[in-house]
Amino acid sequence: MSEALVAAEAAGAGVEPVPGASGARQFWRRLRTQRAALVAAAVVALLVLVALAAPLLTAVEGQDPTTYHPSLVDSARGGVPIGSFGGIGGDHWLGVEPQTGRDLFARLVYGARVSLGVALGATAVQVLIGVVVGVTSALGNRWVDQLLSRATDIIVAMPLMIMALALLAIVPSSFPRPVLVALIIGFVAWGTIAKIARAQTLTLKELDYVAAARLSGWSTWRIARRELLPGLAAPVITYAALMVPANIAIEAALSFLGVGVKPPTPSWGQMLTSANVWYQAAPQYLLLPAGALFVTVLALTVLGDGVRTALDPRAASRLRVGTGGKREAKAAAEKEVES
Amino acid sequence: MSLVQVTDLSVEFGDLRAVDGLSFRLEQGAALALVGESGSGKSTVASALLGLHRGTGARVGGSIEVAGTDVQQASDDELRRLRGAKAAMVFQDPLSSLDPYYAIGDQIAEVYRVHTRVSRRAARARAVEVLDRVGIPDAQRRSRSRPHEFSGGMRQRALIAMALACEPELLIADEPTTALDVTVQAQILDLLHTLREETGMGLLLVTHDVGVAAESVDEVLVMRHGRVVEHGPVAEVLDAPTKPYTRDLLAAVPRVDVRRTAPGAVSEAGARDGGGAMPEASTEGAKSVSSGHGGAVSPGVAPGDAATVSAGASPRGARAGSSGASAEGAEDVLSGGVAAACPGVASGGGGVGSSGGSAEGAEDVLSGGVAAVSPGVASGGGGAGSSGGSADRPEAASPATVTENARGVTSGASGDFVLEAAGLRREFGRGKRALAAVDGVSLALRRGETLGIVGESGSGKTTLGRMLVGLLEPTAGEVRYEGHARVGVNPAVQMVFQDPVSSLNPRRSVGESIADPLRARGERDENRIRGRVTELLERVGLEGAHYDRYPHEFSGGQRQRVGIARALAADPRVIVCDEPVSALDVTTQAQVVALLGELQRELGLALVFVAHDLAVVRQVSDRVAVMRRGRIVESGPADEVYDNPQDPYTKQLLAAVPALDPQVAARRRAARRELAAA
Amino acid sequence: MSGFAGFALRRAMGAVLTLLVISVIIYVVFYATPGNVAQITCGPRCSPEQVHQVAQQLKLDDPLYLRYWHFLEGILVGQDYSTGTSVAHCSAPCLGQSYQSDQQVTQIILTKLPVSLSLVVGAMVLWLLMGVGTGVLSAWRRGRFSERALTGLTLAGVATPVFVIGLVLMIVICGQLELLPFPEYVSFTDDPEQWAWSLLLPWFTLALNEAAYFARLTRASMLETLAEDHIRTFRAYGVGERSLVGRHALRGALAPIIALNANDFGSAVGGAVLIETLFGLPGIGQELVHAVNVVDLPVVVGMVLVIGFFVVLANAVADVLYAVADRRVVLT
Secondary structure (H helix, E strand, C coil), X not given: CCHHHHHHHHHHCCCCCCCCCCCHHHHHHHHHCCHHHHHXXXXXHHHHHHHHCHHHHHHHHCCCCCCCCHXXXXXXXXXXXXXXXXXXXXCCCCCECCCCXXXXXXXXXHXXXXXXXXXXXXXXXXXXXXXXXXXXXXXXXXXXXXXXXXXXXXXXXXXXXXXXXXXXXXXXXXXXXXXXXXXXXHHHCCHXXXXXXXXXXXXXXXXXXXXXXHHXXXXXXXXXXXXHHHHHHHHHHHHHHHHHHHHHHHHHHHHHHCCCCCCCCCCHHHHCCXXXXXXXXXXXXXXHHHHHHXXXXXXXXXXXHHHHHHXXXXXXXXXXXXXXXXXHHHHHHHHHHHC | CCCEEEEEEEEEEXXXXXXXXXXXXXXXXXXXXXXXXXXXXXXXXXXHHCCCCCCCCCEEEEEEEECCEECCCCCHHHHHHHECCCEEEECCCHHHHCCCCCCHHHHHHHHHHHHCCCCHHXXXXXXXXXXXXXXXXXXHHHCXXXXXXXXXXXXXXXXXXXXXXXXXXXXXXXXXCCCCCHHHHHHHHHHHHHHHHHHXXXXXXXXXXXXXXXXXXXXXXXEECCXXXXXXXXXXXXXXXXXXXXXXXXXHCCCCXXXXXXXXXXXXXXXXXXXXXXXXXXXXXXXXXXXXXXXXXXXXXXXXXXXXXXXXXXXXXXXXXXXXXXXXXXXXXXXXXXXXXXXXXXXXXXXXXXXXXXXXXXXXXXXXXXXXXXXXXXXXXXXXXXXXXXXCCHHHHXXXXXXXXXXXXXXXXXXXXXXXXXXXXXXXXXXHHCEEEXXXXXXXXXXXXXXXXXXXXXXXXXXXXXXXXXXXXCCEEEEEECCEEECCCCCCEEEECCCCCCCXXXXXXXXXXXXXXXXXXCCCCHHHHHHHHHHHHHHCCCCHHHHHCCHHHCCHHHHHHHHXXXXXXXXXXXXXXXXXXXXXXXXXXXXXXXXXXXXXXXXXXXXXXXXXXXXXXXXXXXXXXXXXXXXXXXXXXXXXXXXXCCXXXXXXXXHHCCCCCHHHHHHHHHHXXXXXXX | CHHHHHHHHHHHHHHHHHHHHHHHHHHHHHHCCCCCHHHXXXXXXXXXXXXXXXXXXXXXXXXXXXXXXXXXXXXXXXXXXXXXXXXXXXXXXXXXXXXXXXXXXXXXXXXXXXXXXXXXXXXXXXXXXXXXXXXXXXHHCCCCHHHHHHHHHHHHHHHCCHHHXXXXXXXXXXXXXXXXXXXXXXXXXXXXXXHHHHHHHHHHHHHHHHXXXXXHHXXXXXXXXXXXXXXXXXXXXXXXXXXXXXXXXXXXXXXXXXXXXXXXXXXXXXXXXXXXXXXXXXCHHHHHHHHHHHCCHHHHHHHHHHHHHHHHHHHHHHHHHHHHHCHHHHHC
């Protein structure tokens, strides 16, 4: 694909291949000024806490996510939970799952683990592979660059879901499933990060201060580490922050289809597989995982937007809600000072 | 009724007061320039005239009347009717100012149709008409091209054409030539001049370049920090400025036809070019030396004698005319003495001058005394000096020139030269599409000498600079350091970069950036590092306490100083300066140039000064090479090349430089016309 | 125009190359896995003789690259299978035989393809219109309340996974409000009107998510373009806001939008799989999920390849469209 397209993609992702001028302190300062992002961050923090504390929470409740409670469902009526609102009560805070009688709260809470864990794992894999490929491609000679760029194009061209689906089919089930799902999602989706890393590295290596480092006598390796990698942090972090919610959605989708995380390990997507059938008798069976997914992805997306704004305020200031007026005036002032 | 009447204009962006209490008047058909450095608010004023600040959150106070419309009170509709039809604006960067997706003709037609009710066909015809008027050849066909298919100068003409389409009464030009090469700039200014004569349009010109203003307008208004500093007819303000800021500003402007002189010379001579007492004094000095006594010391200006000058604006480092002159003398001498031994001798004049702008230094060298920095040259100079002046001009003495019209030639006795380039060539692209940015360039640099490389964009001078430093590998030819061919980076040859923003790592403190070369060499002792960096910081005019500050806390000029300090940290023998002052204001330019000169004298550095600004290059260089399309078309001692150019391209370049004296400007305009007709 | 034609040609060749590499990767990944390929392919209910037969037909004795070569041959010119008793001909493009369902893969795909295409293409039209329209509107009304509301909406749209939207919509519209019957696919050739009705809900579901994403993208791109210098120029010449936004900014914003639409096609295909499963539409996606569950290798391989083909095609088309939108790209 042409360079222009890469730039367009990066721009579309809200990431501009531009030398970042802000330090960590400024980043935090800017992040703190955005209320929406702060709220989102709080929500995310809460979710992470819940996920980490899952065993504790379920111990308090006195249940676990995998034990069947057939006595709590009415097999005569097809497995509808006994009791109002799907069996909510002191024993089961959020009721039980139809047909299996498994505790819903426990499954929800452990599901948080799976969703967040898989998403983070997948993102880590994507960033790792993407950055290595992108940087090597940008710094290597023409052949290396061509080869790696082609490989990246192919990865980008292969439809995520399809590949993930298919790959999941062939790997034997002995392999721990959540890890597998994370790895596979990671392996099929590193393309865009690689492109961003490559574009940014190409821009950075033309900068004068990199040339100055060469003149000082540093080796390429040292320069890559000292000058280039820090410059990559901004766009990569920005994109990664937006990839986490995407990965959550993908894992949920795969589990929904029955190919992702398989029972008995709980996953929010998995819980939705047949939820539409039960929505009348046990509405929370649909609403809770769906709501959890919605809130999680929303919070992470808003946080990602906030991170992007904090890392590159000039570009992002136009993207924020309610741009105009004072902000444009500030930008105009900045321009005037520079001109 | 005046064309433009501005009373007590003020513009505020949030807390920043960009313009404060500005008032002026422009009559029909007259021309006014708003001159100022960056941050002076001049562009803001221009935008305010068309009401462009409306809706941006800026607060505009005062009254603005343009072509009968009260901009402040006008309705949106009235404002739209003003814009483009009665007053039109020409912007700075023609590439980004035009829509890249539509044909130029269509864009002009669109603008025309906004203000008139004509058919599309008539509008397109009008577009072709104005494109032709501004001198775009084959206007009919080219009107269907997109902006990126035009060259820079053509694009700017197209922008002007767009402005003309509705026959406005006022043309506002915001830095219309800043992004252009000097020859193209001259063409555009000539075009504006002609158009004004033909249509009687008024002109408001916004520029930071005093010369550009002098060429094109009747009145000038000097701005600083949003306020008026001085206002009056161009001849008066430039000749006899009343305010100190104006004087400083004008003093800092480098002249292209004034020889390198000591500081006092420039400012005393005032704003005029060509004339002035001091320059003559230096020529006197020159004459006395070149009259044949190698040992004679020029009684001319020594830096110490310089009359005190306006606050740091004058280039202290500029070599006294004496050294330039003595260079000439030594040159004759050297070429006479050595020419016999080896043909194709490089003019070693620079070597002499470099031992210090001071007359004393020159004396030392010529009399064979110990020169701190250039042993090779000294002995050569000393030896030759004793034989008395030779009347031969270097030209005659040096055959086999690699470059046309070269009066100083290259690659001679390698031992004398600290840096040489032999047949350098650099191609970009592959196969059929390969372009040679640099094509067969050879040059040589002696210790303590400054070689200026001047050229417009696309001349290859930046590529050449990078090859000299080892950042780019030549496709052919080689670079030699002290006689030995070198490939790749060499710590003894450092570079000062053009862009103060990208030349320093924004995440690293200034002190750390300077310490980088030290660390790369393996220095580990923190105290030593800090000590050395502090030393360097102070040497370049900053403070040791600045060590821990970050680049964004400094101004452009200060950042360039940091860049220089960093280059020095590697203890280089040669520093290649790639447009080191182009991004700076005129006053700051002068300071940085002065700094470079000082350092050169103190440390005996050899400098290669690559730039497009002819005047600056003249001020700093001992020898000059003019580049065009990858080749050196002319080279030689600076004074000779500038005063007596041989190559037509050099003549063209010199004729294009804006002059500060309207009469000189008219003469140059005539000269340009002649050259163009030739 | 030769520059442009050359550009298009180069992209086309690149696409073919990409497809080839993809096919190799897919083939190798699937058929070089550990485990008894023949057993897996044949299915759990096969007798040893049948497994043996399958092994024969797949020519498992041959080295991998040879098998791949046969596979490629099959796609290009067709292949003959011996079923022990007779010879079955599998015409080009032959993607293999599904032993579990006793059909040629190509057949299976051909029957399911129209459904998926209807779904995806229809949804694409919808989401382009909705997304770009919303984005332009957001940019046009920037700073005002309506823009904020729109931005909030699009954010919510992006944040909700597509199948959640589907679930909710299905329950609400079909179950509770009973505005539409639960979707059941009717072929276009049978009854165009019913076809459209049956696809309405799936189209919307798929489109909503993508449209939200697009709206955000368009808005960002438009705002970016609006801040550029050439907009300022035209404003300084008295061109009205509507013209500025509708003509100049949109044109400038278009190119990146097109570029990203290509990428989006891939993710839309994924969404299509979900929608088909959710709404029970007999398309490729649903079939793929089924094949994955029963590990019907030839079907999986064939389908992935076909889907990959369409995605690569979409990418190539997007590349060319991008060049149309922005001629400067042709020079690269």
